[in-house]
Amino acid sequence: MILIIDLCWKEDSLSHPEFVDPIVNIVKSAGEDFRIVHHLLPDLEKQDDFNAIILCGTALKDNGFRENERLIELIKNTGVPVLGVCAGMQVVALAYGGELTESLEIGMKNIVPVKNDEIFNATEIFEAYKLHGMRIQPNGNFTLLAESVTGPEVVKHISKQVWGVLFHPEVRNEWVIGNFVRYCCR
Amino acid sequence: MKLGVLFSGGKDSVFACHLAMKSEEVVCLISILSKNDHSYMFHTPNVSLSALQAEAAGIPQIRIESQGEEEKELDDLKAGIAAAIERYDIEGIVTGAVMSVYQASRIQRICRELNIWCFSPLWYTNQEEYMQKIISSGFKVIIAGVFSYPFEKEWLGREIDSQLVNELKLLSEKYSITLSGEGGEYESFVLDAPFFSKRIVIDESESFCKNYNGRYIIKEAHLEEK
The missing domain is CATH 3.40.50.620 (HUPs)
Structure with a gap:
C-alpha cells in the first residue's frame, strides 16, 4: 500500500487532477493499492500500514505546503521509503537539510544521469518535463543521481530510502515512479 | 478563486x-x-x-x-x-x-x-475514462475536423457516442492515434454541455475532406431552449 500525499493548496483542488491523478494512474498500473491523503488532513499521521510514501508536485504559484511543519516532521521520522516529486523534493529537502533556491524552469529539458540505483537506472541523457520555481541545493546528506545544466535533478539520501526528483516523472518518464513502487512493494 | x-x-x-x-x-x-x-x-x-x-x-x-x-x-x-x-x-x-x-x-x-x-485538469488523464465521461456527463460533441489517416469524410459531423469511441479504440490499437485526438488527429465542437442553459442547433453545414484532411464547417446555427 502506497501513501500518496497531495501537496496542493486545498483538498480536492483543481490542481489535484493535474499533479496527483497522473501519479495515481502510474501506481494503479503497477498493480499497487494506495491511499491519497491531503497534506493538511489529520489522517496524514496514520501511516503505519504503508510500504512507501509519494509526495506529489503542485502548481507553480502554490507554496503553502512549505509551512506544514507536521508534514516535514512526518517525512523526517518515517521508516518507509519516500519519493518526493518537484514540490515533494522541496519537502524532502526541508526534512533532511538542503537549501531551497529560486530557479524557474518550464518545459522539456535534458537530464544527465550521474549514478544509478534501485529506482533511478538511466544510462543515457533523456528529456524530462520541468515545472518549478524553486530547486534544492542538497547538503552532505544526499547523493547526486542525476543533474541538468541548471543543477541537481535526482538525489537520494545517503543512509535512508528517501529520493527527490525535481522534474515531473509522471510526464513521459513514468518509469521512475514505476521503479519506486515495484522496489517498495517487492 | x-x-x-x-x-x-x-x-x-x-x-x-x-x-x-x-x-x-x-x-x-x-x-x-x-x-x-x-x-x-x-x-x-x-x-x-x-x-x-x-x-x-x-x-x-x-x-x-x-x-x-x-x-x-x-x-x-x-x-x-x-x-x-x-x-x-x-x-x-x-x-x-x-x-x-x-x-x-x-x-x-x-x-x-x-x-x-x-x-490543466485534464493533464495526463486516462483517455478512455475521459472519453466515457464526456458521454456520461451529458455532453453533445461532434467531430469538426480530421487531420490524419485513416479518418475520412464520413467522420465529419459525427457525434461522439459509445459506438464512435469503440471505433476510435480499434483504430488507436492499429494506428498511432490517440483516443482523445490529442495528437491533432481530429478536432471536435461542443453543441451541448451540462452547464449550457441552451443547446446549439446546426442549420447549415458543409464538409470537405481530401487526403485524410477535412473540416466540418458550421455555416449557420442557432440556440434552442433545453
Whole structure:
C-alpha cells in the first residue's frame, strides 16, 4: 500500500487532477493499492500500514505546503521509503537539510544521469518535463543521481530510502515512479 | 478563486471549464481566433462559433484575433489573458491541455509572467475514462475536423457516442492515434454541455475532406431552449 500525499493548496483542488491523478494512474498500473491523503488532513499521521510514501508536485504559484511543519516532521521520522516529486523534493529537502533556491524552469529539458540505483537506472541523457520555481541545493546528506545544466535533478539520501526528483516523472518518464513502487512493494 | 477558461469550443476546453465550475468561479472565457488553420497552439475549426457557446453557457467571452504566426500568437494569448485580469479580476486560467507539453509549457510561462495560477485538469488523464465521461456527463460533441489517416469524410459531423469511441479504440490499437485526438488527429465542437442553459442547433453545414484532411464547417446555427 502506497501513501500518496497531495501537496496542493486545498483538498480536492483543481490542481489535484493535474499533479496527483497522473501519479495515481502510474501506481494503479503497477498493480499497487494506495491511499491519497491531503497534506493538511489529520489522517496524514496514520501511516503505519504503508510500504512507501509519494509526495506529489503542485502548481507553480502554490507554496503553502512549505509551512506544514507536521508534514516535514512526518517525512523526517518515517521508516518507509519516500519519493518526493518537484514540490515533494522541496519537502524532502526541508526534512533532511538542503537549501531551497529560486530557479524557474518550464518545459522539456535534458537530464544527465550521474549514478544509478534501485529506482533511478538511466544510462543515457533523456528529456524530462520541468515545472518549478524553486530547486534544492542538497547538503552532505544526499547523493547526486542525476543533474541538468541548471543543477541537481535526482538525489537520494545517503543512509535512508528517501529520493527527490525535481522534474515531473509522471510526464513521459513514468518509469521512475514505476521503479519506486515495484522496489517498495517487492 | 475567479478563473478564466481558455476556450476554443472543442471538447477539451469545454470539459475543463465544466470541471473548473465544480470547484471554482469561472468568470470569463478567453478565445483566440487564429487565422492559421495549422496552429500548434490553438484549436481552429469553428472557433468563431464559440460566441454561441459562451451565450449558451451565460459566461462573458473575450475574443482575440490572431494571425497565428508561431510564437507571435503567444503575445496575442498573453494580451487576451491580461484583458481578462483587467476586466474580470481573474486570479488564474484553466486550459484543456491533455498531453501537449508544447501547449502546456507556453501557457504556464505566460501565467508566470502575469503572476496568475494555471490549471490543466485534464493533464495526463486516462483517455478512455475521459472519453466515457464526456458521454456520461451529458455532453453533445461532434467531430469538426480530421487531420490524419485513416479518418475520412464520413467522420465529419459525427457525434461522439459509445459506438464512435469503440471505433476510435480499434483504430488507436492499429494506428498511432490517440483516443482523445490529442495528437491533432481530429478536432471536435461542443453543441451541448451540462452547464449550457441552451443547446446549439446546426442549420447549415458543409464538409470537405481530401487526403485524410477535412473540416466540418458550421455555416449557420442557432440556440434552442433545453
